[in-house]
Amino acid sequence: MPESxxxxxxxxxxWLLMVIAALVVFxxxxxxxxxxxxxxxxxxxxxxxxxxxxxxxLVVLISGGIDISFTATASIAQYVTMLLANRYGLDWFTVxxxxxxxxxxxxxxxxxxxxxxxxxxxxxxxxxxxxxxxxLVFVTGGKYIYSLPDWFSKGIYWFEYIDxxxxxxxxxxxxxxxxxxxxxxxxxxxxxxxxxxxxxxxGNREAAQRLGFNVFRLxxxxxxxxxxxxxVASLTQAQLAQSVAPTVLVGKELDVLAxxxxxxxxxxxxxxxxxxxxxxxxxxxxxxNGLILMGVSxxxxxxxxxxxxxxxxxxxxxxxxxxxxxAMTA
Amino acid sequence: MTPNKLQNxxxxxxxxxxxxxxxxxxxxxxxxxxxxxxxxVGENFFTMATMQSMAFQLPELGILSLAMMITxxxxxxxxxxISTANLCALAMAYILTKFVPGSEGxxxxxxxxxxxxxxxxxxxxxxxxxxxxxxxLGVSPILATLGTMTMVKGISIGMTRGNVISGLPDPILFLGxxxxxxxxxxMLIFAAVAIPMAIMLGRTPLGTAIYMIGSNEQATRFSxxxxxxxxLKIYLISSLLAAVAALVMMAxxxxxxxxxxxxxxxxxxxxxxxxGVDPMGGFGKIAGVILSLVILQxxxxxxxxxxxxxxxxxxxxxxxxxxxxxxxxxRSRLGLKT
Numbered sequence: 001m002p003e004s005x006x007x008x009x010x011x012x013x014x015w016l017l018m019v020i021a022a023l024v025v026f027x028x029x030x031x032x033x034x035x036x037x038x039x040x041x042x043x044x045x046x047x048x049x050x051x052x053x054x055x056x057x058l059v060v061l062i063s064g065g066i067d068i069s070f071t072a073t074a075s076i077a078q079y080v081t082m083l084l085a086n087r088y089g090l091d092w093f094t095v096x097x098x099x100x101x102x103x104x105x106x107x108x109x110x111x112x113x114x115x116x117x118x119x120x121x122x123x124x125x126x127x128x129x130x131x132x133x134x135x136l137v138f139v140t141g142g143k144y145i146y147s148l149p150d151w152f153s154k155g156i157y158w159f160e161y162i163d164x165x166x167x168x169x170x171x172x173x174x175x176x177x178x179x180x181x182x183x184x185x186x187x188x189x190x191x192x193x194x195x196x197x198x199x200x201x202x203g204n205r206e207a208a209q210r211l212g213f214n215v216f217r218l219x220x221x222x223x224x225x226x227x228x229x230x231x232v233a234s235l236t237q238a239q240l241a242q243s244v245a246p247t248v249l250v251g252k253e254l255d256v257l258a259x260x261x262x263x264x265x266x267x268x269x270x271x272x273x274x275x276x277x278x279x280x281x282x283x284x285x286x287x288x289n290g291l292i293l294m295g296v297s298x299x300x301x302x303x304x305x306x307x308x309x310x311x312x313x314x315x316x317x318x319x320x321x322x323x324x325x326x327a328m329t330a
Numbered sequence: 331m332t333p334n335k336l337q338n339x340x341x342x343x344x345x346x347x348x349x350x351x352x353x354x355x356x357x358x359x360x361x362x363x364x365x366x367x368x369x370x371v372g373e374n375f376f377t378m379a380t381m382q383s384m385a386f387q388l389p390e391l392g393i394l395s396l397a398m399m400i401t402x403x404x405x406x407x408x409x410x411x412i413s414t415a416n417l418c419a420l421a422m423a424y425i426l427t428k429f430v431p432g433s434e435g436x437x438x439x440x441x442x443x444x445x446x447x448x449x450x451x452x453x454x455x456x457x458x459x460x461x462x463x464x465x466x467l468g469v470s471p472i473l474a475t476l477g478t479m480t481m482v483k484g485i486s487i488g489m490t491r492g493n494v495i496s497g498l499p500d501p502i503l504f505l506g507x508x509x510x511x512x513x514x515x516x517m518l519i520f521a522a523v524a525i526p527m528a529i530m531l532g533r534t535p536l537g538t539a540i541y542m543i544g545s546n547e548q549a550t551r552f553s554x555x556x557x558x559x560x561x562l563k564i565y566l567i568s569s570l571l572a573a574v575a576a577l578v579m580m581a582x583x584x585x586x587x588x589x590x591x592x593x594x595x596x597x598x599x600x601x602x603x604x605x606g607v608d609p610m611g612g613f614g615k616i617a618g619v620i621l622s623l624v625i626l627q628x629x630x631x632x633x634x635x636x637x638x639x640x641x642x643x644x645x646x647x648x649x650x651x652x653x654x655x656x657x658x659x660x661r662s663r664l665g666l667k668t
Contacts, residue, residue: 068596117656120609126596127648134645142641251592254409254476261473268470300488306481313473314463321468 012264012316016279023286031293039289041169047285048174049237051278053256054263055185056229058277061260062189063222064202064269065114065121070230070256071249072132073106078234079140082244085149095152099231106132107227111220133250145244155239174236181229186274188225198222202269258309259284264316283308352606355657356621359650363625367632380631382514386507388627389520390579391594391601392620396527397571398598399619403531404564405544405611406464406471411572412595413483414456418576419586420486422449423495430499442501449573456482457569461562486588496585506581516578523574527567528616540564544611597647601626604651625650 008014027034053070060067077099085095106128113124157170189195201208201218209215238244263280265272287308291301367375374380394411401408425445431437456478463474508515531537539560542550551557580586599609605622607614626647633643 113652117652117659119652119655119659123599123603123609123655124652126599127651129596130600130644130648131652132645134641134643134648137641138639138645141639254479258476258480261476267472297488297491299491300484303481303484303488306477306479306484309480310463310474310477313469313477314467317467317469 013273013276013279015315016263016276016283020279020283020286023283023290027286027290027293031290034290034293037163037169038167039293043285043289044178045172045174045240047281048178049233049240050252050256050259051178051281052181052229052233052236054259054277054281055181055274056226056233057256057260058263058265058272058274059185059189059198060121060222060226061265061267062202062269062272063198063218064205065219065222066125066257066267067110067223067226068122068125068253069106069110069129069132070226071251071253072129072136073103073227074230074234074237075246075249076106076132076136077102077231078238078244078249079136079145079246081231081235082145082148082152082238085152086145086147089149091151092156095235096232099235100228101231103227103229103231103234104224105227106230107224108220110227111216111223114223115216115219129250129253136246140246142246144246148238148242148244152239153242173239177232177236181232182274182278185229189274194218194221199270202271204270258305262309262312351658353615353618353621355654356605356618356625359654360621360625360628363628363632367628371632371635374635375632378512380635382509382512384627384631385517386514386582387630388623389514389516390575390582390591391597391626392520392623393523393571393575393578394591394594395598395601395605395619395623396524396616397568397575399602399605399607399614399616400527400531400540400564400571401471401568402599402602402607402609403544403611403614404540404561405547406561406564407475407599407609408460408565408568409472409475409595410456410460410479410482411568411575411598412592413479413486414453414569414572415576415579416586416588416590417456417482417486418449418452418573419580419590420490420495420588421452422446422577423498423580423586426498426502427495438499442499445502446577449576450570453569453573453576454566457566458562460569461565464565465558465561483588490588492588494585494587498581498584502577502581503584504581506578506583516582519574519578523571524616524620527571531616536560536563541612544608544613546612597626600647600651604654 024035033039053074056070057067080102081095081099084090084098090098110121110125110128113119113128114121117124155173156176157168157172158176160168160170162168189198197208197213197218198221200211201213201215205215208218234249237249241248259281260272260277261267261280262283263272263276263278265276284305287304288301291304292298296304394415397411398408422445425441425448430441430445460475460478463469463478464471467474505515505519510518531540539550539555539557542553542555543557543560543564547557576586579591583590601622602614602619603609604625605614605619607619629646629650630640630643633640633646
C-alpha cells in the first residue's frame with residue numbers, strides 16, 4: 001500500500017486531484033452555492049455529454065489514434081434515432097440500440113479508412129467529419145426536431161427525492177449513462193485482454209504487430225467504441241436539450257479533446273487512464289462553474305479554460321523533460 | 331528504415347518526385363471537374379462574373395491555409411489560426427472605428443496604418459507564445475495551440491462580450507471588396523504572401539530548415555541548426571499570416587467578431603493535405619496547396635450555381651480528400667507504380 005501510494009503521488013492524476021481539491025475547498029468557503037446538492041447535481045447532468053464522449057476518445061488516444069468526427073457521428077445518431085422514435089414510438093431499449101448501432105457504423109467507416117488507406121487518423125476523421133456532417137445537414141435540410149416522444153422527454157428518475165424547495169433529484173438518464181460508460185471503459189481498459197492490447201498498440205504499433213496482434217480488429221474495436229459512446233452521449237444530450245438540432249454538436253470536438261488531454265492522456269498513444277480523464281473533466285467543470293458562482297462574467301470563462309490548458313500541458317511537458325534529464329544523469 | 335530517414339531531408343530540399351506526382355494528379359482532377367461542371371452547368375460556369383466571384387472567395391481560406399501549411403510542413407499544427415485572426419481583426423477594427431477621424435488627411439492615413447500594425451503586433455505576440463511553448467517547453471503543437479486557441483478566443487469574447495465591431499473606412503474595405511484592373515485586391519494580397527512564402531520555403535536556408543525539421547527534428551538539430559529558433563519563427567510566420575487573413579476577412583465582412591470563420595479551421599488542414607502537404611511533416615509545396623484551393627473553390631462555386639446546399643460541398647470536399655490521398659495506396663495494392 002505505501003509503495004503504490006508513493007507511485008500515485010508522483011502521477012499526473014495526483015496533481016490534478018490536488019488542484020481540484022484546492023479549488024473545491026476554496027469555492028466551498030468563498031461561495032454558498034457551490035457545495036450544494038443542487039449545484040453538484042446540475043454540474044454532473046450538464047457535463048455528462050462531454051464526459052461520455054471523453055471516455056470514448058480516451059480509448060482512441062490510448063490506441064495511438066485520434067478521432068475528430070465523433071460530434072458528427074453523435075448528430076447523425078440522435079437525428080436518426082429521434083426521427084424513428086417519433087414515427088414508430090420506440091422504447092428505451094430500442095432507442096439506445098439504434099443510436100449505438102448508428103454510432104458503431106460510423107466508427108467502422110473511420111476504422112476501415114484509417115487502417116486500409118494508411119493515412120493518419122486525424123486527416124481521415126477530419127474528412128469524415130465533413131462528410132458525415134455535410135450529408136446530415138444536406139439530407140435533413142438542417143431542420144430541428146422539436147417534439148420528442150413523451151416518455152423520452154420525461155426521462156428517467158431513479159430514487160427520486162424532492163427537497164424542501166420542491167426540486168427533484170434522482171439518478172437521471174445523464175448521470176446513469178455517464179457512470180455506466182466510465183465503468184465500462186475502465187473495465188475494458190483495465191480488466192480485459194483487449195485493453196492491454198490497446199495500450200500495447202498505442203505504445204508501440206510495430207511491436208504489437210510483430211507479437212501477432214490483429215491491428216485491424218483492434219482499430220475496428222477502438223473506433224467503433226468511440227462511435228458507441230457518441231451514440232449514447234447523443235441521446236443524453238437530446239434528452240437534456242429536449243430537442244434535436246443537426247448543427248449544435250459539431251464544433252465541440254476540441255472541448256472533449258481538451259478534457260481528455262488535461263487528464264494526462266498522450267497524443268502519442270499508450271498513455272492515459274479513466275481516472276485521469278474523470279479528473280480532467282472535473283477540473284474543467286468545477287473551474288467553469290466556480291467562475292460563474294464567483295460572479296466572473298461568463299464571457300471570460302473560455303479565457304480561463306484556455307489558460308488552464310496551456311499551463312497544464314506546459315507543466316506536464318516540463319516535468320517529463322526533467323524526469324528524462326534525471327534519468328540520463330543517473 | 332534508417333537510410334530512408336536520412337534521405338528525407340534531401341528529398342524535401344530538392345522538390346521530391348512525389349510532390350510532382352501529387353500536382354499532376356490534382357491538375358487531372360481539376361480539369362475533370364472543370365469539364366464535368368462545364369457540361370452540367372453550361373457556359374455560365376466560365377463567365378467573367380463566376381471567375382471573379384471565385385477570386386473574391388478564395389483568398390480568405392487561401393491565406394489561412396498557408397498559415398496552417400507552414401506548421402504542417404514542420405511536423406506541427408496550428409489550431410489557433412482562426413482565433414488569432416479574429417483577435418487581430420478585432421484589434422484592427424477597434425482602432426479603425428474608434429480613432430480614425432471622419433475627414434481625410436494625415437491622421438486619417440496614420441491611424442489606418444497604426445491599426446494594421448496593431449493587428450500584426452497582436453499576431454506576433456500570439457505567434458511567439460505558441461512558438462515558445464512548443465519549441466522551448468517542448469509541448470506538442472496540438473496541445474499548445476489548443477490551449478492558445480481557447481485562450482485567445484476567450485480574450486476576444488471577454489473583451490467584446492461576443493459583439494460585432496463594424497463600420498470600417500473605405501480604404502480598408504477596398505482590400506476585401508475592390509478590384510485592380512478586374513483582379514480582386516484580396517487576390518493580389520494572397521499572391522503577395524504566397525509568392526514570398528514559396529521563395530522562402532524553396533530557396534532560403536530557413537525554408538530548408540523547416541522541411542528538415544518536419545522530416546527529422548533530431549537529425550536537424552545534430553546537423554547544427556538551432557531548431558528551437560526555427561520553430562519559433564514558424565509559429566511567428568503562421569500567426570502573421572493569420573493576421574493578413576484577418577485583414578482580408580474583416581474587409582470583406584465590413585466587421586470583426588470573436589467567432590467568425592470557425593468552420594474554416596479543419597478545412598485549412600483539409601486544403602493543405604489535399605495539396606500534398608504531409609501531415610507528418612517534411613513535404614508540401616505552395617503550388618500544390620494553391621491547386622487544391624482552386625479545386626475546392628471550383629466545387630463550391632459550381633455547387634452554388636447549381637443551388638446545391640453548401641453542406642453538400644463540405645461532404646464532397648471530405649470525400650475528395652480521402653479519394654486523392656487513397657490513390658497511391660490503391661495503386662500500390664494493385665501493384666502499379668506511381
